[in-house]
Amino acid sequence: MKSLDELRKIRDQVRKELDLRGGQHRAKVVVCMGTCGIAAGARDTMKALMAALQSRSITDVAVVAAGCRGFCEQEPLVEVQISDQPAVTYGHVDGAAAERIVAEHIVAGRPVQELVFR
């Protein structure tokens, strides 16, 4: 595998930053990636979430995939879990909605009520 040198450079640069925050993530964003989710565009949603976090240089929020929860008609579904707050589930999350969720909920701490799935 190529690029091992580049990986080592990144490791050395980032190490200090990790020591400062103890390596923990303060929030987790779970994207449903069942067959229904994928067909509805959940992978694009996941990319949009990652891009929104990257563009703001946010490194303490993890975006992970999970299987179908059974609410297929609401896909793409995204659940935001911020460490000391109740989890919030959003439905029909496309790229634009993903950007709003990162900007308003994850960064500013205000869940986006009109996108919440009840």
Place this chain on the structure above:
Amino acid sequence: MRDLSLHLTDIIENAAKAGAARVVVRLWWAGSVFWFEVSDNGPGLPATVADDPTDPYRTTRRERPVGLGLALLRATAEQTGGRVEVLSRSGQGVRVRAAFPMGHLDAKPLGDLAAALLTAALGWPMDLVVQVGEPPETVLDTAEVRRELEAVPLTHPDVARLLEDILAGAVGPLQQHCEQGFRSLGDAGAVAAAGEGAGPTPPGARPPAARPRSTVATAPEDDPPGIPTNL
């Protein structure tokens, strides 16, 4: 699914949800036939599913007794004369291999293969190995990446960007082969199992009809599923 990369995402996700610690994805062309293969070292398919894995009513899902992933994959492959092979052995894992004749009029686009691999690498905890071409060349092994990074997560933006570049570079030639009428990689290698016919099919022409012998569920002794020890 709109394109083949979404099927790839779906099959990798099956392996991840089964709890596999390591998944090997291979992508290659044989003339005008695109192949992908996803092998995992999870528990393998239970007997009730292994009998006919592409039957949507045979599934390990708990929310409802229908699993569409393999059924949809088989439909996509067979609609252009391709096929799906599912090999499983209890305790060793599963291998799903699919062939898509891309010269067929009804062929779906490849889609964003790099995005399928990147979201799989970053979104699931298992190790992902990506191999391209025939014979396969390893372009990414996230176990090796994790070893080099030590405590830095794969999801760190600098790492994610590097992985994105690596995958885009690896997948580019695969996409060009399609765009350039299946000529850029030559008639690379023999098709792993016979049936697609010899040589590239000109775009738009009907390829020789392949018997869709999908869903081989019993693993032959000389070709077991799971992951070879050297990977």
